[in-house]
Amino acid sequence: MDIAEQMGISLQKTSVSVNVKERLDFSCALFDPSGNLVANAPHLPVHLGSMSTCIRTQVEIWGDKLKPGDVLVTNHPSAGGTHLPDITVVTPAFDSDDKIIFFVASRAHHADIGGLLPGSMPPNSKELWQEGAAIKSELLVKNGEFQEESITKLLLKDPAQYPGCSGTRRLSDNLSDMKAQIAANQKGIALIGQLVQDFGLPTIIAYMHAIQDNAAATVSKMLQRVFKEQQGRALHSVDFMDDGSKIELTIKQQPDTDKVIFDFTGTSPQAYNNFNAPRAITYSAIIYCLRCLVDEDIPLNQGCLRSIEAVIPPHSLLDPEDGCAVVGGNVCTSQRITDTILKAFGVMADSQGCCNNFTFGTGGNSANGGYVQGFGYYETIAGGHGASANWDGVSGVHTNMTNTRITDAEVFERRYPIILRQFAIRQGSGGDGVHRGGDGVVRDVEFRLPVTVSMLSERRVIAPHGMNGGDDGERGLSIWVVGLLLMLRLVIVLLF
Incomplete structure (x- = not known):
């Protein structure tokens, strides 16, 4: 957690945009070689719960092709992104045999990446291309060299090809903040190296698994207590967006297992607006709420979701097809999912939503x-x-x-x-x-x-x-x- 916090401090100090330096709209975290969240700083919940999906997608795409000196960049909803302004920079950490032992990642909201309107948060977007530059997986740094020409094309030229759209309106801020993200990741890599030197890799890996096992056991114990109080009855909650779209949730125990099902069956189909929320956002809301419900001092990590199974209807508001507009899903629908979960558990009335x-x-x-x-x-x-x-x-x-x-x-x-x-x-x-x-x-x-x-x-x-x-x-x-x-x-x- 301290490594992730140090990464965040580095990112804030070296960034230039108001959105990152002043508003602190960023998150930093560490992941195991499979992409599971190990530790994070107390940054943005909507980023942290979804970034593991992002890292796992990069692992699937690149496999063992990454080498020391490589850094990835991505923001696409189909690759574990939330909405396009949230650009994630991913750096692998290697051992002495050039085998990946960790990933470090920083996700920052860039105030403009092109699209229909300045700020890249158009309330009138209906398709993904209207919301700015979309990057599924690219090398931002290759063999230690910053790929300025290719990232400039992705941010400045590609979005402008679409009718009514522009490329990024402040490329210099994008490039500077991405370099700050690279520097923050490098800070994390250096601190991981120091940790390995001090304690040895086998010890670190053992504890990495142990804290996830502890989180899984703690969350499972909390959920069993809730269902015992409910005498085994399922929990249920429904809420509506302003356009009438429904978010419906039933939380129930799976018979004969320790699994708890978060079933969103009944949720409205994907909408022809931008309030569609990629699947990763729902996992962010679930892991955040579970951590809030646990009255013990445990670090947020992937173990919190081990006893959870999410049922999300395909082509619904919470699992839209590739190409659907999603910019509002990250910032509005995510809040409504959270309200719905907390009301299902009966712990809190709605917040601003x-x-x-x-x-x-x-x-x-x-x-x-x-x-x-x-x-x-x-x-x-x-x-x-x-x-x-x-x-x-x-x-x-x-x-x-x-x-x-x-x-x-x-x-x-x-x-x-x-x-x-x-x-x-x-x-x-x-x-x-x-x-x-x-x-x-x-x-x-x-x-x-x-x-x-x-x-x-x-x-x-x-x-x-x-x-x-x-x-x-x-x-x-x-x-x-x-x-x-x-x-x-x-x-x-x-x-x-």
């Missing part, structure tokens, strides 16, 4: 084929945290699958053509009850120059639900105001 994704920017490829370097900015805005039977919710925080910061007002106004008019708690917006839900926030932003702005959000139609008689929270509200002097002002009134 989405990440409230706010993007703006300029530049890119124009309709006449010209290109102007611009920028993309992205942030997730806080909301209310749900209450439980034992405590009140928390106001104005990032909840569940997101664990980022908001950009400091001083940095926000210095780096972008922005005046931050208000950022405050939305008093009284949390659901009332014996224990109140947390209040949301109001974020009032004024633009000093013309920009393209988009908002990708949920809980604008269906309110966050209370539990056991507790009231629902307030729905979110987004307001666009055009002033007399053509100063564009966006007032985002967020969830309870």
Whole structure:
């Protein structure tokens, strides 16, 4: 875990983008040679639970063809990605015989990778190509040499081939942040080498398996206790997205085994919008919730899922076909899956239910084929945290699958053509009850120059639900105001 934390510190210090350096929208972790999560830093849950799928996919693609000095890059949903802006850089660690003993990986949200709109989070995308550069598996570094020409083509030229789309609007930030990810991984490789030198590889491998075995036993014990309290009855929960799409979950014991089934049968089919969530996201939500439910100090790792079997209907909202738009699945549907799981266990009412994704920017490829370097900015805005039977919710925080910061007002106004008019708690917006839900926030932003702005959000139609008689929270509200002097002002009134 310390190695993963050191990787994160290195990434933050060497990155250049606001999204990575200020908002900390990244995650770092270590994996065994098969791609199982061994240890991670306390970064973003939606990244960490899905990255093992990503690493396993790279293992399947490359096998033993990777050599010292090679570094991989990927972001494709079919390869264990979440959504395209989350770019994962993977570096293998070798022993003295050039055999892979670990993988280290860093996943960072790049504020722009092309697509329909600046910020690469278009609320109107319906197909994957509209959301920017898609990279299934490529060598970012080959024999120690950074492959700048090939990655530039993937980020800048390839997305611009599609109608209405642009390549990345700030290539320099992409390249700098990727190099920072490579450096963070190299930090992890160096620390692994030191660990091997201090304790020996057999001891490290033994403990690597032991902590996963312990996590599996701890989670299994917790689930058995839950079903004993329920007298063996299955747990069930249903929730709906704002467009009416349903997420349905039944949690039940498999007869004669220690397996527990998370059955999402009944979930709506994939949608012709971007709220489709790749399978890896559902595993992220499950492993996060299980770790929250365990009242013991264990590290999050792949062992937490050993006693779990997930049943996810193919071509559903939680297992879309290749090519479906998914940018909202990572930041909205993931939150709704988490709420559904926690309600099934009866432990907590709904939180804000989405990440409230706010993007703006300029530049890119124009309709006449010209290109102007611009920028993309992205942030997730806080909301209310749900209450439980034992405590009140928390106001104005990032909840569940997101664990980022908001950009400091001083940095926000210095780096972008922005005046931050208000950022405050939305008093009284949390659901009332014996224990109140947390209040949301109001974020009032004024633009000093013309920009393209988009908002990708949920809980604008269906309110966050209370539990056991507790009231629902307030729905979110987004307001666009055009002033007399053509100063564009966006007032985002967020969830309870």
